[in-house]
Amino acid sequence: MKTITIDPITRLEGHGKISIFLDGKGDVNNAYLQIPELRGFERFAQGRRAEDMPQITSRICGVCPVAHHFAATKALDAAFNVDPPSAAKKLRELMYMGYYIYDHILHFYFLGGPDFVVGPDAPAAKRNVLGVIEKAGVEIGKEVIKHRAYGQKITAILGGKATHPVCGLPGGVSKGLNKDEVKDIEKMTKSCIDFAKFSLKLFGDIVLANKDYVDLILSDPYQLKTYNMGLVDKNNHVNFYDGKIRVTDQQGKEKVKFDVKDYTKHVAEHVEEWTYIKFPYLKSVGWKGMKDGKDSGIYRVGPLGRLNAAEGMSTPEANKEYKKMYETLGGKAVNSTLAFHWARLIELLNATERAMELVKDPEITSTKIRNPVGEPGEGMGVTEAARGTLIHHYKLDKNGLIDKANLIVATTNNSGAINMSIRDAAKGIIKKGKVNDGLLNMVEMAFRAYDPCFACATHTLPGGMPLEVNIYDLNKKLYKTFRQNL
Amino acid sequence: MSKEKEKKKEAGKKKKLQIAFYWAASCGGCEIAVLDIDEKILDVAALADILFWPVAIDTKYKDVEAMKDNHIDVCFFNGSIRTEEQEHIAKLLRKKSKVLVAFGACAVNGGIPGLANIANREEVFNVAYLNNPSTDNPKKIVPKTSVKVKEGTLTLPEFYDTVKTLDQTVDVDYYLPGCPPTPDLIMTAVGAIVENKLPPKGSIIGPLKSVCDECRFEKSEKKIKEIKRVYELDKFEEKCLLEQGVICLGPATRGGCDARCLDANMPCTGCGGPTPNSLDQGAKMMSALASILGIEGEENMSDEEVEKLIEQIVDPVGTFYKYGLPNALINRKVMK
Numbered sequence: 001m002k003t004i005t006i007d008p009i010t011r012l013e014g015h016g017k018i019s020i021f022l023d024g025k026g027d028v029n030n031a032y033l034q035i036p037e038l039r040g041f042e043r044f045a046q047g048r049r050a051e052d053m054p055q056i057t058s059r060i061c062g063v064c065p066v067a068h069h070f071a072a073t074k075a076l077d078a079a080f081n082v083d084p085p086s087a088a089k090k091l092r093e094l095m096y097m098g099y100y101i102y103d104h105i106l107h108f109y110f111l112g113g114p115d116f117v118v119g120p121d122a123p124a125a126k127r128n129v130l131g132v133i134e135k136a137g138v139e140i141g142k143e144v145i146k147h148r149a150y151g152q153k154i155t156a157i158l159g160g161k162a163t164h165p166v167c168g169l170p171g172g173v174s175k176g177l178n179k180d181e182v183k184d185i186e187k188m189t190k191s192c193i194d195f196a197k198f199s200l201k202l203f204g205d206i207v208l209a210n211k212d213y214v215d216l217i218l219s220d221p222y223q224l225k226t227y228n229m230g231l232v233d234k235n236n237h238v239n240f241y242d243g244k245i246r247v248t249d250q251q252g253k254e255k256v257k258f259d260v261k262d263y264t265k266h267v268a269e270h271v272e273e274w275t276y277i278k279f280p281y282l283k284s285v286g287w288k289g290m291k292d293g294k295d296s297g298i299y300r301v302g303p304l305g306r307l308n309a310a311e312g313m314s315t316p317e318a319n320k321e322y323k324k325m326y327e328t329l330g331g332k333a334v335n336s337t338l339a340f341h342w343a344r345l346i347e348l349l350n351a352t353e354r355a356m357e358l359v360k361d362p363e364i365t366s367t368k369i370r371n372p373v374g375e376p377g378e379g380m381g382v383t384e385a386a387r388g389t390l391i392h393h394y395k396l397d398k399n400g401l402i403d404k405a406n407l408i409v410a411t412t413n414n415s416g417a418i419n420m421s422i423r424d425a426a427k428g429i430i431k432k433g434k435v436n437d438g439l440l441n442m443v444e445m446a447f448r449a450y451d452p453c454f455a456c457a458t459h460t461l462p463g464g465m466p467l468e469v470n471i472y473d474l475n476k477k478l479y480k481t482f483r484q485n486l
Numbered sequence: 487m488s489k490e491k492e493k494k495k496e497a498g499k500k501k502k503l504q505i506a507f508y509w510a511a512s513c514g515g516c517e518i519a520v521l522d523i524d525e526k527i528l529d530v531a532a533l534a535d536i537l538f539w540p541v542a543i544d545t546k547y548k549d550v551e552a553m554k555d556n557h558i559d560v561c562f563f564n565g566s567i568r569t570e571e572q573e574h575i576a577k578l579l580r581k582k583s584k585v586l587v588a589f590g591a592c593a594v595n596g597g598i599p600g601l602a603n604i605a606n607r608e609e610v611f612n613v614a615y616l617n618n619p620s621t622d623n624p625k626k627i628v629p630k631t632s633v634k635v636k637e638g639t640l641t642l643p644e645f646y647d648t649v650k651t652l653d654q655t656v657d658v659d660y661y662l663p664g665c666p667p668t669p670d671l672i673m674t675a676v677g678a679i680v681e682n683k684l685p686p687k688g689s690i691i692g693p694l695k696s697v698c699d700e701c702r703f704e705k706s707e708k709k710i711k712e713i714k715r716v717y718e719l720d721k722f723e724e725k726c727l728l729e730q731g732v733i734c735l736g737p738a739t740r741g742g743c744d745a746r747c748l749d750a751n752m753p754c755t756g757c758g759g760p761t762p763n764s765l766d767q768g769a770k771m772m773s774a775l776a777s778i779l780g781i782e783g784e785e786n787m788s789d790e791e792v793e794k795l796i797e798q799i800v801d802p803v804g805t806f807y808k809y810g811l812p813n814a815l816i817n818r819k820v821m822k
Contacts (some may be wrong), residue, residue, distance in 0.1 A: 021637035030637050037569060038645060039511055040610035044601040048804040051717050055755060059598040062515020121598040149524045158752030162664055163515040167750050169717050171567050174751040271615050274633040274640040278621065373717055399717065406619050
């Protein structure tokens with residue numbers, strides 16, 4: 001039996017490593033994505049001051065610190081039994097929109113989008129942000145840098161710093177907004193709305209106008225019929241900062257909707273010996289191994305998971321784009337992994353529109369930004385990180401120190417699905433022991449669509465993602481090597 | 487063109503700086519900090535070839551191994567050392583780099599992941615995989631370094647008991663503190679490298695000031711009687727947080743951050759590491775706190791009174807060594 005190892009594919013708090021096993025005929029038998037690192041936050045959280053958690057847990061991920069910051073802050077609201085004033089909730093949500101603007105731009109232009117904008121068949125060296133600039137024009141490149149920076153600036157104005165923010169407190173936030181800051185944010189947000197619309201137009205012109213790309217999105221190796229999960233507001237519209245967790249089935253019908261405080265009734269995590277990451281699944285369906293379909297509890301989160309788990313977007317322009325996506329791709333649910341990119345841009349537009357609603361809200365300059373806390377107890381908090389549903393759960397002792405902490409992180413929710421997507425992409429391309437460069441790109445595209453943290457490493461300046469596939473014979477002797485960008 | 491002419495032409499060109507970035511046990515925030523120099527990243531790209539940067543160029547270890555020793559001019563290394571793999575790559579990059587810079591709080595002092603030194607591997611695994619409200623693990627499975635699956639064998643790097651800083655693992659030339667370092671500090675370091683104006687080996691690239699020196703709040707000599715948690719403040723007043731009773735690590739922490747956390751009315755938590763000439767950040771902070779609490783006049787206080795004051799410091803490790811436990815004088819919990 002031959003083994004193909006892709007090591008490292010890059011990182012999730014370290015690196016990812018893919019091993020592909022072939023059967024006697026040279027077809028793919030199975031594939032494994034291994035995550036070779038763990039840092040132990042849940043252990044060293046024990047004994048810390050509760051109010052330190054928003055800042056401690058933001059260090060789980062420096063790409064999405066705001067998501068952890070507020071999942072933690074919301075868990076503290078619950079644990080201290082305090083409801084923040086309405087202005088504080090709005091300030092938090094506005095900062096959250098700044099984070100989405102920065103993060104979704106980063107992914108679309110630097111990480112995942114180049115597959116489509118430059119093209120999946122383009123030479124690997126062109127599939128990066130420079131390739132995007134070449135295809136779309138230098139002026140666009142400057143706009144990309146500018147608007148990513150705007151997202152960070154909005155976050156920093158509200159949070160003290162963008163990486164890692166400090167404003168979250170149980171019962172509210174530590175800093176309000178003055179009129180000058182509001183004016184600043186409004187100006188940047190206006191520009192971001194136009195940029196989001198432009199990005200969707202770019203996607204339409206380059207991707208949707210090309211039948212080959214649409215066929216690729218809908219092709220077999222990229223279909224995965226899992227459940228979907230995301231936060232929704234009372235209208236079942238996508239909400240990034242707050243709401244109920246809604247799960248829909250493969251046809252887009254509601255399976256369950258629950259409050260985060262009940263998460264252990266609905267979600268459990270499976271452990272494997274061969275990776276440091278866990279595999280969450282729906283308890284009511286059960287863990288059935290690496291399978292999709294209605295009998296397997298595996299679900300997907302992130303942009304496509306959220307859109308599938310909802311019935312629309314909360315803002316008008318984004319909602320038009322939402323309807324268009326489902327009309328184009330054949331209705332609910334969209335099970336095509338590559339549609340994550342489209343969903344991400346629709347969310348970018350939603351975040352910019354929502355930011356404008358919030359910054360124009362007269363209450364945003366209110367100085368009533370904190371409420372006094374109650375007695376320390378137990379609490380859960382949930383947000384939608386750019387990469388998916390994120391749950392923090394703390395139990396405090398009587399002194400307000402952390403007794404127990406449990407975290408279900410966004411990319412972890414997708415770990416089962418990412419494993420299957422990689423396996424299916426490998427099965428689709430490797431036949432009778434024939435491996436070529438196409439494998440590398442197909443496998444890359446399969447996992448990059450999820451924007452997993454370990455894919456942060458791809459597609460930035462100056463080259464495409466370097467990969468190496470080593471094929472070993474039965475005696476573990478190197479048989480053949482394929483490389484790109486090395 | 488003859489070969490000789492080509493050679494001359496090559497020699498006439500100013501050789502671009504060969505740089506590398508690496509991340510070990512870290513969060514990716516240091517990479518975002520590099521992107522946050524915004525359009526200046528294009529200037530850096532014009533001055534330097536980036537040989538190795540997992541966020542950009544995922545060069546394989548064996549390609550780094552194939553480089554001549556000292557082939558890399560400057561390597562910026564972020565993250566602390568927690569696994570076998572990270573230790574290996576730190577040693578490898580040391581050998582291949584003329585200058586090795588510990589980049590960010592984790593590489594410099596251990597960072598927040600360094601708080602795991604209050605536990606060991608077994609305890610971390612217990613909480614992550616066994617004793618956890620959402621984990622369903624009746625067979626008590628924990629990850630292993632080598633596992634036979636039905637198709638073959640899969641391996642994982644070993645997870646160590648203790649988190650180390652970069653200079654506890656290899657020799658380090660310069661230190662760039664902060665969580666993450668500010669874009670200004672990064673550009674200062676890049677400028678010094680490009681102009682070949684680096685300070686003496688072992689220097690910390692950062693101002694000699696403390697965070698207090700950069701803070702907008704005025705300090706008086708007021709003493710406090712009780713310590714408050716930041717969420718217990720009734721309102722944020724325009725005055726020193728320490729004097730409002732909140733533990734702020736400003737006096738014991740190196741500046742260079744413009745006291746941005748204080749701009750958001752929150753205390754400094756110490757990410758810049760110890761101030762110049764101070765061995766241990768926590769010890770310095772405890773002494774500053776003792777002074778403001780009036781414990782130095784302890785002859786006028788009963789033991790009980792002193793104890794009562796000290797008891798208000800509910801989590802000394804997490805409060806005084808949040809970003810630097812691996813680099814503290816006492817750097818881990820002794821495990822039985």
